Amino acid sequence: MAQLANSKNWVFDVSALMVLISEDEELKYRLSGRSKIEALCAAPVAGLQTYLKSYEILLQTTSYSYFSPYGCKTASLRNMTLDNAIKKAGLLEDGKCTYFQIPQSSSKSKSISSQWIWVTFTWLCMGELLVLCQLGPGTTWIGLTNCVVITGWSAFLRIIERIMVRPASGNESLVTRPDRPDSVVILGRSHSAVIISGSRKDIKAWTANGLIYNQNSSRTLNSVWQAFTRVGTLFVLILAFSTNPNGSTMDQVIFILLNVLGQLNTLMGLWLNAKSCLNLLGKMPDSVENVPSRTCIYASLIRHFKDIKDNGWVDKVNLLPQTDVWSEWRDRVASDTKTDPKELYNSINDEYTRRPRKQMPIDSTKPSLTESSSSDA
Structure with missing residues (x-):
């Protein structure tokens, strides 16, 4: 590994992390409900600065609302995984009317296989980056340090978040007549709709189960972990801010490749989660792809x-x-x-x-215009 070219003139340059600005996409990925497998991927988070915020941001509802023709109720959709699937699949694009049926049993084997393939791919890419850090021309300790620290801390954040925040599990005993049929309708902005049908207990699970804190852990423990992850994230960002501008050109190239991998991981994760969600639903023949109005x-x-x-x-x-x-x-x-x-x-x-317009009946008790005029005279 080469010596630092400018070891005596260190600078602090925030622009070194411009490729990390994907806060919105990373937040969507976190809200979509990462699986245990996805938490093990060897890729940095695409928007590390999002982890400086409170986990309360993960407990929000979606922008969609639904109504039920059976219960005649309207509510906000709280399942962020379904929200991501609707957006990624374009189910509410103008002209689409899609009917889904929740099957009695479904298989996640295809989705799990795809997730394992992607996680394996990220580990292969990370291995190549580490080899490049060691054997690449002009590399210094900065490139290797950032690869190991940022990727390791990202994996730690994903695992901790998976433990502390999880999808809510509905209590079937609270559902009245859980096996009776039910449906929900989500209308788009113009002429589109998504309809999901199934039993009442299944509909509740698909609409009301958002992200919640792990009920097995205390509120104090949640606060401690939040504080620890936020402070740790701050130090990792400071490390990247201060070291990357002072590294060699190859170090900065490695840093860019590292963050490109993080960007790809976020986009692929959103797509895999959407695919996994829709694989649990059966598309009905009533669906139409081109509704005119x-x-x-x-x-x-x-x-x-x-x-x-x-x-x-x-x-x-x-x-x-x-x-x-x-x-x-x-x-x-x-x-x-x-x-x-x-x-x-x-x-x-x-x-x-x-049709002829109905004329209003004349009230005989009120004086006519001529009568009132003569009386005034």
Whole structure:
């Protein structure tokens, strides 16, 4: 290993970590629920500065809300893993209406195999980087130190977070009639929707089980670990800030390659988690890839859930505007499955337009305009 070229003139340069600025993506990866296998990967976290924040940020809900045609309730989606799967698979892109069924039993073998393959790949890449640190021309102790310290601390952070924060496990005893059918509907911004059907206990597990602190550990222990990881992360960042600008060109190249591996690990982890989540669901034949309008989304939902005993769920969840035209369209579209929903709405709207307006009855007790004028005179 070569000697430091500028050992007497050390500088402190924050720009050395510009490639680490992936805070949003790293936070999404943490929220998506990393598996035990993913915690063992030999790659640095892509946004190390996110670990300076409190773990409370991991307990947030998603930006999506859902409603249930069976229970006529509306709530925020708390399953961040499902949130990541919806976004990565583009399930709420305009024009998509996807129906899923929660199977009685599902296999995670394919997802686990993919995760093990990726973890093995990260270890191979890390091994090559360590060899480059030792045998590369112009390398110094800075390159090796940053590779070992940043990667080792990243693995430690992932393992600790996996122990301290975990997905909530629903209490089936709290679910009334857990085996009865239920469904949830997540509407997109325009004309898209995701519908998940299954038993009530399964729906609760897929919508309400967000991340929580490990209930087997005390609040004091959680605070101690948080303080330890935040202080340790700060020292690791200071090490990188102060050493990388003073290393050789090869040291800085190794540092960039190290962080590129961290970026790839975050992106691949998000994709693998989304794939693993969707593998647990069965896609139903009612799914449509190209829905022309939001009216067609409404029609698809009404026709799909037309057998629900409480047929007033449409009004209870405020699915449609409260007008006479929409009310009549709701009743017709459930039985008329051949007519295009948009054309059916237009025809009903034309019928209401051609109808004569009802005139308000005249109150005989009030004096007319001529009578009031003569009395004033």
